[in-house]
Amino acid sequence: MPENPTLVPALEISGLTKRFGEKLAVNAVDLTVPRGSFFGLVGPNGAGKTTTLSMATGLLRPDAGTVSVHGLDVWSNLVEAKKRIGVLSDGVRLFDRLTGLQLVTYAGLLSGMDRAVVAERAADLLELFDLDAVSGTLVVDYSAGMTKKIALACALIHAPQLLVLDEPFESVDPVSGANIRDILHGFVESGGTVIVSSHAMDLVQRMCDHVAVIADGRVLASGTTDEVRGSSTLEDRFVELVGGRRHGKGPEWLRIS
Amino acid sequence: MVLGTVYGMFMLFLVVVGLLFLSSAPDSLGRTVSVVGGAILVLGWTFLPLLSSGIDETVDPARLATFPIPITTLLLALAVSGVLGVPGIITTLAALATSLVWWQTPLIAIVALLCAAIGALTCVVGSRMLAALTVRISSGRRAREAKTVLVLIPLLLLGPAILALSTLFRELRTVLPIIADVVAWTPFGAIWAVPGDLAIGRPGTAVLHALIGIGTLIAATVVWRWALDRALERPATSTSFSRTQRGLGWFAIFSGTPTGAVAARALTYWARDPRYAQSLISVPLVPAIVFFYSGASGDLSGLLFVGPIVAVLLGMSIYTDVSYDNTAFSLHLQSGVSGRADRWGRVIAVSVFALPTTIILTVASVWVSDSWERLVGMLGISLGLFITGLALSSLVSGRFAFAVPAPGDNPFKSRPGGGFTLMLSMFASWTALALLALPEMVLAIIGFATFNQSLGWISLAVALVLGGTLLIIGVRWGGKLLDDNGPEMLVQLQRQK
Numbered sequence: 001m002p003e004n005p006t007l008v009p010a011l012e013i014s015g016l017t018k019r020f021g022e023k024l025a026v027n028a029v030d031l032t033v034p035r036g037s038f039f040g041l042v043g044p045n046g047a048g049k050t051t052t053l054s055m056a057t058g059l060l061r062p063d064a065g066t067v068s069v070h071g072l073d074v075w076s077n078l079v080e081a082k083k084r085i086g087v088l089s090d091g092v093r094l095f096d097r098l099t100g101l102q103l104v105t106y107a108g109l110l111s112g113m114d115r116a117v118v119a120e121r122a123a124d125l126l127e128l129f130d131l132d133a134v135s136g137t138l139v140v141d142y143s144a145g146m147t148k149k150i151a152l153a154c155a156l157i158h159a160p161q162l163l164v165l166d167e168p169f170e171s172v173d174p175v176s177g178a179n180i181r182d183i184l185h186g187f188v189e190s191g192g193t194v195i196v197s198s199h200a201m202d203l204v205q206r207m208c209d210h211v212a213v214i215a216d217g218r219v220l221a222s223g224t225t226d227e228v229r230g231s232s233t234l235e236d237r238f239v240e241l242v243g244g245r246r247h248g249k250g251p252e253w254l255r256i257s
Numbered sequence: 258m259v260l261g262t263v264y265g266m267f268m269l270f271l272v273v274v275g276l277l278f279l280s281s282a283p284d285s286l287g288r289t290v291s292v293v294g295g296a297i298l299v300l301g302w303t304f305l306p307l308l309s310s311g312i313d314e315t316v317d318p319a320r321l322a323t324f325p326i327p328i329t330t331l332l333l334a335l336a337v338s339g340v341l342g343v344p345g346i347i348t349t350l351a352a353l354a355t356s357l358v359w360w361q362t363p364l365i366a367i368v369a370l371l372c373a374a375i376g377a378l379t380c381v382v383g384s385r386m387l388a389a390l391t392v393r394i395s396s397g398r399r400a401r402e403a404k405t406v407l408v409l410i411p412l413l414l415l416g417p418a419i420l421a422l423s424t425l426f427r428e429l430r431t432v433l434p435i436i437a438d439v440v441a442w443t444p445f446g447a448i449w450a451v452p453g454d455l456a457i458g459r460p461g462t463a464v465l466h467a468l469i470g471i472g473t474l475i476a477a478t479v480v481w482r483w484a485l486d487r488a489l490e491r492p493a494t495s496t497s498f499s500r501t502q503r504g505l506g507w508f509a510i511f512s513g514t515p516t517g518a519v520a521a522r523a524l525t526y527w528a529r530d531p532r533y534a535q536s537l538i539s540v541p542l543v544p545a546i547v548f549f550y551s552g553a554s555g556d557l558s559g560l561l562f563v564g565p566i567v568a569v570l571l572g573m574s575i576y577t578d579v580s581y582d583n584t585a586f587s588l589h590l591q592s593g594v595s596g597r598a599d600r601w602g603r604v605i606a607v608s609v610f611a612l613p614t615t616i617i618l619t620v621a622s623v624w625v626s627d628s629w630e631r632l633v634g635m636l637g638i639s640l641g642l643f644i645t646g647l648a649l650s651s652l653v654s655g656r657f658a659f660a661v662p663a664p665g666d667n668p669f670k671s672r673p674g675g676g677f678t679l680m681l682s683m684f685a686s687w688t689a690l691a692l693l694a695l696p697e698m699v700l701a702i703i704g705f706a707t708f709n710q711s712l713g714w715i716s717l718a719v720a721l722v723l724g725g726t727l728l729i730i731g732v733r734w735g736g737k738l739l740d741d742n743g744p745e746m747l748v749q750l751q752r753q754k
Contacts, residue, residue, distance in 0.1 A: 059590055061744045082593035089591075092584035092751075093664060095522060097529040099502050106508065106522050110592035115513030136502045138529075140665070154588065 008071045010035040010162050010193035011056060016065035018051050018217075025051045027217035028065070033162075033195055033210070035070075038188045040208035040225070041197040042234075044242055048217040049197040050090060050166055057087045057164050069162055083111065086160035088151050090167040090197075096140035100131050100150050103139055107154035118157065125153040128183060130176070144171035152180065163187065163194045169203065181207055201235035215242045265347040269354075276357045287358040288453020289437040295355070295376050295449030296440045298348060302380035303387055328486055332478075335485075339381035352377040359452055369452035372470065376448045379474045386481035389488050441466060444473035511605075515594045519602020523578070524609060532581055532662055536574045540614055543567050544622070557626040564619030564639035569690065571611035572646020575603050576686065577679070579654045580661045584750050589743075596739030600651045600732040607647070615643050630710065634701030637716030641697035642690065644724030648731030649686050649693070655735030656742065657682065658749035693727060694720075 011033040018026040026048040033039045043049050054060035056067050058078050067074040074081040095103055104125055108118035126132045129149040134142065139150055152168060163184070169177050184194050184207075198204050204211060205225060211234065212222040220241045221228045229237045239245045249255065279287045326334075339345050356369035440446035448470025454463035507524045511517035527533045544563045551559030579586055589599055619639045623632045659679045697720040704712030739746065 079593040109518035110594045
C-alpha cells in the first residue's frame with residue numbers, strides 16, 4: 001500500500017476496453033478520479049458511461065485494462081473492493097416486493113454488517129432521504145423519485161469510501177434533488193469521493209469540481225471543471241467536443257405566425 | 258381474432274344442429290337444455306371477463322372518462338358495441354336459435370325469440386355491469402396479481418372436473434331436470450325457461466319467469482348506469498400506498514447474516530410474488546388431482562405418488578430463482594455476498610415450508626391409503642427427491658439464467674425463445690434427479706415388494722445422508738460458479754429484462 005494517501009487516486013482506470021459484438025463500447029479509457037473529488041462523467045446517449053462505470057465497480061468484466069480503487073485492484077480483489085464502493089446502477093430493478101426499510105436492511109445485511117448497525121443506519125438513511133413515512137410501503141408502489149432515493153440509501157448503508165452513481169438525478173423532483181446534492185456534498189467534505197454520470201450539463205457544472213467528457217467509448221477531455229470548460233459554459237464546451245449540433249430553426253411550417 | 262371467429266361459427270353451427278334435433282325430443286328436455294345452456298351463457302358472460310383481465314379494454318370506463326359523452330348515449334353505445342362484437346353476434350344468434358326447438362308450435366317460437374333477445378342482452382349488460390362495478394378494484398396491482406392466480410385454479414382443476422362430470426353424465430337424465438328447475442328461478446336462467454313453461458302447459462310459471470328475467474335485465478341496466486356514472490366521475494387512479502407493513506417481517510426472524518438475509522428476502526417473495534404462488538398452488542392441487550383420478554379407478558394406493566410428486570416440484574422450485582430476481586440480482590453482486598450464502602439462503606427459505614409440507618403430505622397419503630407399513634420407505638423416497646432436487650437447482654441456478662416472466666409480469670406470460678431452453682434443461686435436470694435419487698427409491702421399492710420394513714429405514718438413511726451430501730456439493734459448486742461468473746450472470750439476466 002502506498003504511504004501517502006492523498007497521492008493515491010480514489011479510482012484509477014487505465015486502458016479499459018469492452019466490446020459488445022461488433023461495437024467497441026469502451027475503447028481504452030484512462031481516467032483518474034482524485035480522492036475527495038466530486039467527479040462528473042458526461043456524454044451523449046450510448047457514449048459508454050454506464051459500461052465504464054459497471055466495469056469500474058466490478059459488475060461487468062472488462063475485455064482489457066485495469067481498475068483500482070484506493071490502490072486496490074478491483075478485478076483481483078472483488079469482495080474487498082466492493083466493500084469500499086457504493087453503487088447506484090441505472091436501469092436495473094430493485095427487490096421491489098420488499099418494503100423500503102426491508103430493502104435497505106437487506107442491502108446492509110448482504111454486505112455482512114452487524115444487525116444492530118444495520119438497523120441504526122437504515123433508520124438514519126430513511127430519515128435523511130425523507131422516506132421514513134413510507135418505510136413500510138412496498139418499493140414497487142414508490143414513485144420514480146422515491147425509488148431512486150431508496151436505491152441511493154442501499155448504496156450508502158455500508159459506508160463506502162467511493163460512491164458511483166449512474167444518473168442519480170433522473171426523474172427526481174427538484175426538492176429531493178437538492179437534498180440529495182446536499183448529502184453528496186457532505187459526503188465529499190468528510191473525505192469521500194463521488195462519481196456521477198449525468199446528461200444535465202448545468203447541474204454538473206454547478207455541482208462537480210472535476211469532470212470528464214466521454215463519447216464513442218473514448219475520453220475526450222478530463223480534469224477540473226474549470227480546466228475542461230475554459231472560458232465557455234460546460235454545455236458549449238461539451239457540444240464543441242462531441243459535435244453533432246444542428247444549426248437552423250426547422251422547417252417553415254413549424255414557425256407560428 | 259380470425260381463429261376465434263371461426264371457432265365461434267363452428268360452435269354456433271353445433272348449437273343450431275343440436276337445437277334442431279331437440280325440436281323432435283320431448284318438450285321437457287328442450288326446456289331443460291335451454292335453461293341450463295342459457296344460464297351458463299349469462300354466467301360466463303358476466304364473470305369470465307372479470308378473470309381474464311381486460312378482454313375488452315377499449316371500452317374500459319377508465320379510458321372513456323376523458324371523453325365528453327352523455328351517460329345515456331354512452332350506455333346505449335356500449336350495449337350496442339357489445340351485441341355487435343363477434344362474441345355478441347354469436348351469442349345472439351345462438352340465443353335466437355333456441356326458438357328452433359319450438360318451431361312446430363309457432364306461437365311459442367315467437368315468444369322464444371323475444372326471450373332470447375332479452376337473454377342475449379342480459380349477457381352483454383351483465384358483463385358491462387361487472388366491468389363498471391369492478392373498475393376501481395381491478396385496476397390496482399394487487400388485484401391484477403390476485404386475478405392471475407385465481408385463473409390458474411380452474412385451469413388446473415379442469416382434468417378432475419371433466420372426470421367428475423363424466424361420471425355425473427351417467428346420472429344426468431335424472432339430475433339435469435332438477436338442476437334446470439332450480440336454475441329457472443334464478444336471474445341467470447329465468448328468461449330461458451319461459452318458452453318451455455308454455456310448451457309443457459304452465460302459463461302461470463311462464464309469466465313469473467318472464468318477470469324475473471325482464472326484472473333482471475332492468476336491474477342490471479340500472480346498476481350498470483349507476484356504476485358507470487360513478488366510474489366516470491371519479492376515474493380510478495392507480496392506488497398506491499395500498500399496503501404498509503410495520504417492522505422487518507422475516508428479516509427480524511432470520512439470523513442477521515448474509516445467508517439469513519437472503520433466506521428472509523426469498524421467503525418474503527414466496528409470499529408476495531405471484532410468480533412464486535404459481536408453484537405454491539400445485540401443493541394443494543396435486544393431492545386433489547391424484548385423489549380424483551385414483552378415486553375414479555377405486556384404488557387409493559395411487560395417492561402414494563402425492564408425496565414424491567410434491568417433493569420434486571418443491572425441490573426444483575428454486576430452479577429459476579435467480580432468473581426471477583431479474584436484474585435486481587445486481588444488489589447481490591454489488592454487495593459482494595458470497596455465492597454460497599446466496600445458495601444457502603434460497604435453500605433455507607424454501608425448506609421452511611416445503612420440508613414440513615412434504616413430510617405431512619407423505620404421511621397423509623400413507624394414512625388415507627392405509628398402508629402404514631410403507632411409511633418409512635415413502636419418507637425416504639420423498640425426502641430424497643426433495644433434498645436432491647434442492648441440490649440440483651442450487652447448482653444449475655448458480656450458472657444459468659432462464660427466460661421467465663419478469664417481476665410484475667403475468668406469471669403465465671411465456672418469453673419468446675426461452676421456453677424451449679428452459680424445458681430442455683428442466684428435462685435434463687429431472688433425469689439427473691431421477692438418477693441421483695435412485696438408490697433410496699430402489700431400496701424403498703424393494704422393501705415394499707418384499708414387505709421388508711428394515712429396507713425402508715435404510716432408504717430413509719440413504720436419502721438423508723446421500724441427499725445431504727449432494728446438497729452440500731450442489732450449494733458449494735453452485736456458489737463457486739456464482740462467485741466466478743457473477744458478472745456474466747448479470748449480463749445474462751440483463752438480456753432477459
